[in-house]
Amino acid sequence: MRFYEYESKQVLKKFNITIPSGGIATNPDDAMKIHKELNCEVVIKSQVLSGGRMKAGGVKFSANYETTKKYTEEILALTINNLKPVCVIVEPKSGISQEYYAAITWDGVEKKPVLIFSDMGGIDIEEVAEKYPSHVSRTHLSNLKPIYDYSAKIAVSNVGITGKDLNSLSRMLKGLIDIFNKYDLTLAEINPIAKLNDGSFIALDGHMDMEAEARNYHQDLLTELNINKEDTRQSRPPTQFEIDGAAVDAQDTRGVAGNVTEFSGNLGLIIGAGGGSLTLFDAVTNAGGKPANYCEIGGNPSVKKTAELTKLIVSKPGVEKIAVMMNVVSNTRVDIVARGVIKGVIEAGFKPKDKITIFRIPGSWEEEGFKILNKYEVEYVDRTVSMYEAANISVKKMQEEQ
Numbered sequence: 279m280r281f282y283e284y285e286s287k288q289v290l291k292k293f294n295i296t297i298p299s300g301g302i303a304t305n306p307d308d309a310m311k312i313h314k315e316l317n318c319e320v321v322i323k324s325q326v327l328s329g330g331r332m333k334a335g336g337v338k339f340s341a342n343y344e345t346t347k348k349y350t351e352e353i354l355a356l357t358i359n360n361l362k363p364v365c366v367i368v369e370p371k372s373g374i375s376q377e378y379y380a381a382i383t384w385d386g387v388e389k390k391p392v393l394i395f396s397d398m399g400g401i402d403i404e405e406v407a408e409k410y411p412s413h414v415s416r417t418h419l420s421n422l423k424p425i426y427d428y429s430a431k432i433a434v435s436n437v438g439i440t441g442k443d444l445n446s447l448s449r450m451l452k453g454l455i456d457i458f459n460k461y462d463l464t465l466a467e468i469n470p471i472a473k474l475n476d477g478s479f480i481a482l483d484g485h486m487d488m489e490a491e492a493r494n495y496h497q498d499l500l501t502e503l504n505i506n507k508e509d510t511r512q513s514r515p516p517t518q519f520e521i522d523g524a525a526v527d528a529q530d531t532r533g534v535a536g537n538v539t540e541f542s543g544n545l546g547l548i549i550g551a552g553g554g555s556l557t558l559f560d561a562v563t564n565a566g567g568k569p570a571n572y573c574e575i576g577g578n579p580s581v582k583k584t585a586e587l588t589k590l591i592v593s594k595p596g597v598e599k600i601a602v603m604m605n606v607v608s609n610t611r612v613d614i615v616a617r618g619v620i621k622g623v624i625e626a627g628f629k630p631k632d633k634i635t636i637f638r639i640p641g642s643w644e645e646e647g648f649k650i651l652n653k654y655e656v657e658y659v660d661r662t663v664s665m666y667e668a669a670n671i672s673v674k675k676m677q678e679e680q
Contacts (some may be wrong), residue, residue, distance in 0.1 A: 281509065298369040302403045322367070324356060376580060379403050381465065392419070393455065395415045399471060493645055523590060527583075533575075534576050535586070541571055545597070561670075576607060601668075
């Protein structure tokens with residue numbers, strides 16, 4: 279899940295990383311009030327879960343209160359990458375002498391966190407790395423051993439920074455490392471870190487992504503940030519469909535039947551088993567299909583839970599049919615999933631044979647599950663048919679009926 283800038287800054291502040299004063303506003307009058315309290319030229323920034331705010335007009339500078347009111351009204355109405363802002367940040371405009379970039383993310387090749395630092399902040403780090411590689415350092419961090427201050431110092435000194443600036447920046451980076459580790463983040467970024475005209479350092483912008491599976495371990499932080507349990511946002515706020523999917527999965531602890539992500543296609547997917555859900559989603563897309571959703575199912579969810587997930591997906595506007603597919607599993611009963619899927623389709627007002635393109639779940643109690651599917655004339659395949667072949671069958675059926 280992704281944090282808004284103002285939420286990320288609250289986390290930075292908890293770890294003694296200096297952030298600008300100011301506040302958030304959901305309307306022009308509140309923005310003007312903050313400006314009056316600051317009593318200086320301000321920057322007004324859109325709070326959306328997307329990059330490109332400056333280029334889109336979502337960041338503006340204002341020297342007087344009426345302009346702040348006008349700009350806030352414009353920014354709150356501005357859609358950036360199909361996203362509307364939830365609020366704006368109003369902060370003092372800073373006198374900057376130098377900008378830096380710092381981020382910690384996961385290196386999938388090395389299977390370690392990597393600290394990326396540059397003395398050219400405020401612009402895309404990819405552009406800096408391509409055009410000015412000597413201005414970017416990459417420092418891998420241990421998964422097992424404690425991380426000490428010298429790791430941050432190495433990252434900063436590798437781009438030629440020394441003296442007081444080295445010490446100040448290293449402290450900020452060590453705080454960022456601690457945040458990344460403590461809250462199970464996949465990204466902790468400050469861009470830019472600004473060196474002000476008086477020589478001090480401040481985090482002007484921050485971005486953080488948390489592992490979705492880590493939410494339950496950090497509920498205290500999410501509560502502190504006023505993030506509801508139903509807020510399953512990723513690179514955008516959750517849709518109502520996704521909120522409803524999370525509620526289905528939370529209705530009891532047996533198995534997984536939810537974790538849905540909404541797409542605009544016409545083929546609903548009930549997929550799962552380890553990495554099977556990702557594999558099957560890609561297989562449908564590669565076959566020319568248009569998924570209406572991503573989801574996960576497995577670990578023996580109850581009939582009721584499976585039925586509620588099915589009902590949610592099959593009733594989604596634009597969904598013409600659904601495909602029920604999983605990898606080979608031993609801990610999921612085929613008959614329970616079959617009962618749940620058929621129950622959900624019927625309760626949504628459809629005939630299972632007309633709505634289900636394919637059922638492919640190789641697991642325990644297969645024969646019992648196949649009997650249920652036969653009763654309702656639902657086409658199914660066993661484990662001799664691969665996931666890719668099953669995806670192709672499903673997409674072909676969709677195409678034949680269009």
